[in-house]
Amino acid sequence: MKLSREDVEHIADLARLALSSREISRYREQLAAILEHFQRLQELDTEEIPPTASVLPLRSVMRDDEARPPLQREQVLENAPDTEGGCFRVPAALE
Amino acid sequence: MSATEFIRLTIHEAGRRMAAGQITSVELTEAVLDRIAATDGAVKAYLTVTPEQAMGQARAADERRAAGERGSLLGVPIALKDVLCTEGIPTTAGSRILEGFVPPYDATVVRRLKEGGAVIIGKTNTDEFAMGSSTENSAYFATRNPWDLGRVPGGSSGGSAAAVAADACVAALGSDTGGSVRQPAALCGVVGLKPTYGRVSRYGLIAFASSLDQVGVLTKDVTDAAVLLGAIAGSDPCDGTVTDLPVPDYAALLTADVKGVRIGVMQEAFVEGLQPEVEAAVWTAVDRLGELGAQVREVSLPHSDYALPAFYLIAPAEASANLARYDGVRYGHREEADSLDGMYKRTRGRGFGAEVKRRIMLGTHSLSAGYYDAYYLKAQKVRTLIKADFDAAFEEVDVILGPTTPTTAFGIGEKIDDPLQMYLSDVFTLSMNLAGICGLSVPCGFDQQGLPIGLQVTGPAFGEQRALRVAYAYEQAYDWRARRPDL
Structure with a gap:
């Protein structure tokens, strides 16, 4: 299982992870080894097998539409690194 | 009672003595806090100890008992893995990215313990976001195995397992996504039970892999596992994945009679490397x-x-989605940058540790365009085959037995640079999470170096009672817990 440096940089970009050059080299090596090991799954013929996403039969849970006290805004904002005017504050996303 | 007698009490023994008026929760809690002070410098099981809150809860429990209240957990000191949200108490998931995070609410299981009058003694160390098998992936420090401080306690609930083994709490909660309760229980010589997927609420459990995660219990004996499971199990309006099946009185139903119980020994466990x-x-x-x-x-x-x-493939894929929420906006650590995207990337690049980033990368890759069918979908189909194996086996037997882990506790640092070798230490526990069934580890002896060995007892979905019965029968006949680590 080969992974190029560009592959690893692309994955890191998709995952929004800033990695050092050393990390990229290390993950390139380790991910390749792990994926190589996992190639053995291809030994199994699963053409006719349905996938399992969850072991439980998922069902909708209904409840009465009654208002309940929510967390207070201050509580929710208390853990934020930066807030302003009752909102989360982040670097500008638009020009 | 001597201090040693106090700290060795199980939930059910402590409950009996408190009910008889022989001891108080305040005395018991003080003894446990003293034990933590004496041993945790070496074992390092706890990330946070909460003595003031614990003593307040102990006094309240004694008052509730004096007013006539009864309850299996009333006044009993319990430790919580630091992936369970606790209102007003820092909750880190063993990660720098959550350093300083103080949840505004309790996980459902924590709320249930508190309502039952349990004393919350502290938060235990874990591999970062429960990803690991040794507790060395904690961003804070590695926990040590109480039986040999040069060895790992297992993981990821290694702090909880070590605390129970060191008598630094009466019992603890953990979480098990691929063996993270059973594997450290085996390596530390305690009982660890992973309930069936859907048996216990995950509301307030910091998510790792949502189709696999389950809250579990780590205890000094099988009876306590039954008691604690009964206290936390059951439906929850805050978690749609919990079934509304009634919760049996696991403890009351325990019986040491296994006559006629059909036990299957898992052949595939007896392979090279064991x-x-x-x-x-x-x-x-x-x-x-x-x-x-x-x-x-x-x-x-x-x-x-x-x-x-x-x-x-499945767990990292789910983790890569679950951990997208750590972006430096609403809680936890932030690294400043000029752009929003730059802030996300720097925050996550610095806030997460090596193993968490490795799994996010692996999961992102297996979900990405061009690889989804070959990796993620393939793994989900294999999951169907693994579940079908268990379904077929449980047509013929009531429980399945095997080793919990391939080896006893390994050395600190021994596997940390080789992710595949580390992953292999969960090789006997992963499949139960994929199948969504229940299992426990109960001590069954020691190796020549005096390190504990765990027997894994696996039951079908919602078959906790069967697994507990077999483990209880074994424990009643062969109790290994008389031997304690020398701390």
Whole structure:
């Protein structure tokens, strides 16, 4: 299982992870080894097998539409690194 | 009572003594806090100890008892893995990215413990976001195995397992996504139970892999596992994945009678790489259960070999989605940058540790365009085969027995640079999470170096009672807990 440096940089970009050059080299090596090991799954013929996403039969849970006290805004904002005017504050996303 | 007698009490023994007026929760809590002070510098099981809150809860529990209230957990000091949200108490998931995070609410299981009058003694160390098998992936420090401080306690609930083994709490909660309760329980010589997927609420459990995660219990004996499971199980309006099946009174239903119980021994566990002393201890335990009247036979789970690759594709894929929420906006650590995207990337690049980033990368890759079918979808199909193996086996037997881990506790640093070797220490526990069934580890002996060995008892979905019954029968006949680590 080969992974190029560009592959690893692309994955890191998709995952929004800033990695050092050393990390990229290390993950390139380790991910390749792990994926190589996992190639053995291809030994199994699963053409006719349905996938399992969850072991439980998922069902909708209904409840009465009654208002309940929510967390207070201050509580929710208390853990934020930066807030302003009752909102989360982040670097500008638009020009 | 001596301090040693106090700290060795189980939930049920402490409850009995408190009910008889022989001891108080304040005395018990003080003894446990003293034990933590004396041993945790060496064991390092706790990330946070909460003595003031614990003593307040102990006094309140004694008052509730004096007012006539009863309850199996009333006044009992319990430790919580630091992936469970606790209102007003820092909750880190063992990660720098959550350093300083103080949840505004309690996880459902924590709320249930508090309502039952339990004393919350502190938060235990964990591999970062429960990803690991040794607790070395904690961003804060590695926890030590109380039986040999040069060895790992297992993981990821290594702090909880070590605290129980060191008598630095009466019992603890953990979480188990691929063995993270059972594996450290085995390596620390305590009982660890992973309930069926859907048995216990995950509301307030910091998510790792949502189709696999389950809250579990780590205790000093099987009776306590039954008591604690009964206290946390059951439906929850805050978690749609919990079933509304009634919760049996697990503790009251315990019986040491295993006559006629059909036990299957998992053939695939006895392979190369299994430590001979572990193999011998497990077979001895199987023979003894046979002598107690159980019907023993071998069972085959033919796709067991594929559980590890399937697990390490599915769990990281789910983790890569779950951990997208750590972006430096609403809680936790932030690294400043000029752009929003730059802030996300720097925050996550610095806030997460090596193993968490490795799994996010693996998961992102297996979900990405061009790789989804070959990796993620393939793994989900193999999951179907693994579940079908268990369904077929449970047509023929009531429980499945095998070793919990291939070896006893390994050395600190021994596997940390080799992710695949580390992953292999969960090779016998992963498949139960993929199948969504229940399992526990109960001590079944020691190797020549004096390190504990765990017997894994696996039950079908919602078959906790069966697994507990077999483990209880074994424990009543062969109690290994008389031997304690020398701390």
